[in-house]
Amino acid sequence: MSYSNTPAAKGSQDVWLDAAFELLLESGVDSVRILPLAKRLKLSRTSFYWFFKDREALLEALIARWREKNTQGLVDQTEAYAENIVEAMLNVFDCWLNPQLFDSQLEFAMRSWALQSAPVVREIDAADATRIEALTRMFERYGYDSLAANVRGRTIYLTQIGYISMKAQESLEVRMQRIPAYVEIFTGQPPGCRELQRFHARHGYAPPDTD
Incomplete structure (x- = not known):
């Protein structure tokens, strides 16, 4: 050979x-x-x-991999076990801190690609709808009515897409300081110490000693 x-x-x-x-x-x-x-x-x-087969087949494979990584990654986090809506919200926030679950750079690249490709626009639109629906169902599982669940899901999602589109940069410390307020705004409930401790541990973050 x-x-x-x-x-x-x-x-x-x-x-x-x-x-x-x-x-x-x-x-x-x-x-x-x-x-x-x-x-x-x-x-x-x-x-x-x-x-x-050709370059088009490669591009289709790229789209499929993005769909599997980012859309399915987010959907899976909305369905992950949680004792309450605050813990469920923190599961979703894992996506914004762990590129293995949701790759923000890839998301930006795909949305930039959509500016010159109608088929990719359709893929983006379908992904947006799937992700917002998953967030809506998450809130509904914890007792929110359908309208409130959808508005909260849309608010969370559009806020994060805004972060990505603007290429907003925050240090881990700044983001962790803001997360409790985001959780309370999005869910109406503040996170407890135990919930935040578990979340911090998942991302290797040690809050500064305030004593």
């Missing part, structure tokens, strides 16, 4: 997708092209076609 036909010489679908995501985040969708990807990976251009 020649070297060019070995798995190492072709890479893998995930390798090509990872590189495509890097280019998308660095330079936008116009930079996601087969030849630059091949050069970045030091693979032959023809090896791309072992995994994707």
Whole structure:
């Protein structure tokens, strides 16, 4: 077997997708092209076609991965076990602090891509609807009526998308200081010490000693 036909010489679908995501985040969708990807990976251009029919197939795979990561990641957090709405809200806030659950840079890149692609606009619209519906159902499970649940869900979601769209930057300490107030605004209930302690522990945060 020649070297060019070995798995190492072709890479893998995930390798090509990872590189495509890097280019998308660095330079936008116009930079996601087969030849630059091949050069970045030091693979032959023809090896791309072992995994994707063409560039359009690659772009569709990028959208599918974003959908699975960010939309499903957020939906899963709205459905995670919680004793009360405050704990449920903090589960959702995990998304904004853990890029493994929700990648804000990727979200920004996708929304930038949508500015020049009607099909991606439709994908964004569908994702927005799914995410807001998941947040609405979360509030309904904890006794909020349908209208209040939807308004609260929309407010949470649109606030975070605003953060992403504006590329707002906050230190972990500043964000953690603001989270209790956000929780109370969004749910109508302040978080308790135990709930905040568990949340802080999940994100490796130690509040400053106020004694």
